[in-house]
Amino acid sequence: MTRIKSPAEPFRIKVVEPLRRSTRAEREAALKKAGYNVFGLPAGKIAIDLLTDSGTSAMSDAQWAGIMMGDESYAGARSFFRFEKAVKNLFGFAHVIPTHQGRAAERILFETILKKGDSVPNNIHFDTTRANVEVRGGIAVDLVKDEAYDPDIERPFKGDMDTAKLERLITAKGKKRIPLVMMTVTNNSGGGQPVSLANIRAVSAVCRRHGIPFFFDACRFAENAWFIKRREPGYARKSVAAIAREMFACADGATMSAKKDALVNIGGFLTLNDGDLASRLKNTLIVGEGFPTYGGLAGRDLEAIAQGLAEVVDEDYLEYRTAHVAYLGRLLDESGVPIFKPVGGHAVYLLADRFLPHIPRDQYPGWALTVALYREAGIRAVEIGGVMFGKLDPKTGREVFPSLEMVRLAIPRRVYTASHLEVVAEALIALHKRRDAIKGLRIVEQAPHLRHFTVRMEELA
Numbered sequence: 001m002t003r004i005k006s007p008a009e010p011f012r013i014k015v016v017e018p019l020r021r022s023t024r025a026e027r028e029a030a031l032k033k034a035g036y037n038v039f040g041l042p043a044g045k046i047a048i049d050l051l052t053d054s055g056t057s058a059m060s061d062a063q064w065a066g067i068m069m070g071d072e073s074y075a076g077a078r079s080f081f082r083f084e085k086a087v088k089n090l091f092g093f094a095h096v097i098p099t100h101q102g103r104a105a106e107r108i109l110f111e112t113i114l115k116k117g118d119s120v121p122n123n124i125h126f127d128t129t130r131a132n133v134e135v136r137g138g139i140a141v142d143l144v145k146d147e148a149y150d151p152d153i154e155r156p157f158k159g160d161m162d163t164a165k166l167e168r169l170i171t172a173k174g175k176k177r178i179p180l181v182m183m184t185v186t187n188n189s190g191g192g193q194p195v196s197l198a199n200i201r202a203v204s205a206v207c208r209r210h211g212i213p214f215f216f217d218a219c220r221f222a223e224n225a226w227f228i229k230r231r232e233p234g235y236a237r238k239s240v241a242a243i244a245r246e247m248f249a250c251a252d253g254a255t256m257s258a259k260k261d262a263l264v265n266i267g268g269f270l271t272l273n274d275g276d277l278a279s280r281l282k283n284t285l286i287v288g289e290g291f292p293t294y295g296g297l298a299g300r301d302l303e304a305i306a307q308g309l310a311e312v313v314d315e316d317y318l319e320y321r322t323a324h325v326a327y328l329g330r331l332l333d334e335s336g337v338p339i340f341k342p343v344g345g346h347a348v349y350l351l352a353d354r355f356l357p358h359i360p361r362d363q364y365p366g367w368a369l370t371v372a373l374y375r376e377a378g379i380r381a382v383e384i385g386g387v388m389f390g391k392l393d394p395k396t397g398r399e400v401f402p403s404l405e406m407v408r409l410a411i412p413r414r415v416y417t418a419s420h421l422e423v424v425a426e427a428l429i430a431l432h433k434r435r436d437a438i439k440g441l442r443i444v445e446q447a448p449h450l451r452h453f454t455v456r457m458e459e460l461a
């Protein structure tokens with residue numbers, strides 16, 4: 001394999017967690033038991049787990065020290081005020097409402113502001129955001145620029161929203177039927193691609209002109225701000241924290257899953273300027289999550305988030321983080337393994353239909369690749385393709401598939417070293433050489449919604 005320089009980790013290891021090797025026979029048995037669905041595998045039987053970057057970060061010594069300092073008072077805990085200050089320092093909004101994770105923030109927001117039949121635009125909705133809109137009878141509309149769907153175009157900001165599409169939607173639906181516009185940074189469902197500040201400003205201007213609130217889905221805001229610093233003219237000398245503040249100054253609020261760029265294992269929040277709306281959100285919060293100074297979290301979790309937010313804007317960390325992810329992308333690309341380009345902030349996406357051209361879409365090539373990768377090397381990845389997003393057309397009775405058939409290799413923050421990524425690359429390169437032997441699958445059991453979590457499959461002969 002070509003030796004490409006890997007970035008040095010800007011931390012050293014103080015606590016270790018052993019990884020267990022498994023035999024091929026054990027993996028074969030585990031796959032069979034799980035119905036050839038990697039979500040059903042016990043984590044103890046996985047060598048390298050790239051299922052998600054969410055809630056899988058390694059916390060720092062300062063975060064663990066914060067855990068010991070947590071104030072567990074029911075109301076008005078010291079930890080809440082530290083958390084609130086850290087969020088306000090970066091996000092700059094007037095009100096901060098903790099929640100137990102990102103989708104709780106989404107649920108509370110949409111439960112409070114969305115009416116049946118309303119449309120919610122986004123660059124691309126993440127699946128929990130979409131579900132929280134749709135479950136209340138709303139319409140989740142993806143308005144990313146068309147280039148986002150082309151895996152070969154190397155553009156710096158493939159997460160940008162198309163403002164012409166946004167204007168057309170507002171004209172068609174009327175601003176009263178659009179309770180807010182959302183923008184996901186980085187755009188997880190579109191390859192983890194960043195959004196430029198120029199685009200954030202343009203979308204904000206459209207929203208302000210029409211009087212529609214503008215909110216970020218801010219899970220990976222620091223990775224997005226780093227890409228702005230590196231790729232957008234005029235930002236090279238600004239700090240990532242200053243760029244983040246500039247992003248948020250264009251908006252009215254944000255939902256946040258702290259499980260990503262706050263470097264913690266659980267937590268989230270809502271933050272916004274509108275005081276009336278904040279009071280209504282807090283009422284909903286009290287019913288389902290808890291008192292507004294803890295919102296479903298322990299005081300120690302709030303301490304860890306406050307410290308994580310300070311660490312995530314460290315530029316040595318962000319330079320390493322993005323280079324670490326890009327390193328895996330380069331190892332694969334240079335060996336001819338097809339990937340989505342450019343590599344995004346938190347994951348490398350394999351183009352499964354190009355990897356396995358002999359497997360037709362209705363035999364789920366992305367899914368087949370996740371099964372083969374686990375069987376080969378005990379590595380877990382996730383399919384983002386026909387099983388996750390395929391829909392039955394009621395007229396023809398046939399499945400309609402999304403345009404991209406991908407497998408996501410999400411990289412947990414500060415967890416795996418460059419050697420682990422090399423093991424992943426070697427396994428994939430070996431599989432790519434023997435790709436003709438990989439078989440498609442058929443579904444034997446599935447749930448009506450979010451079927452990928454529990455579907456059971458059978459390999460075809």
Ligand SMILES: Cc1ncc(COP(=O)(O)O)c(C=O)c1O
Nearest residue numbers: 054101102103126128188219257
């Ligand atoms: C873009 C985006 N929004 C929202 C969420 C939901 O966050 P949580 O898993 O904390 O509920 C995620 C989680 O992966 C995400 O990637």
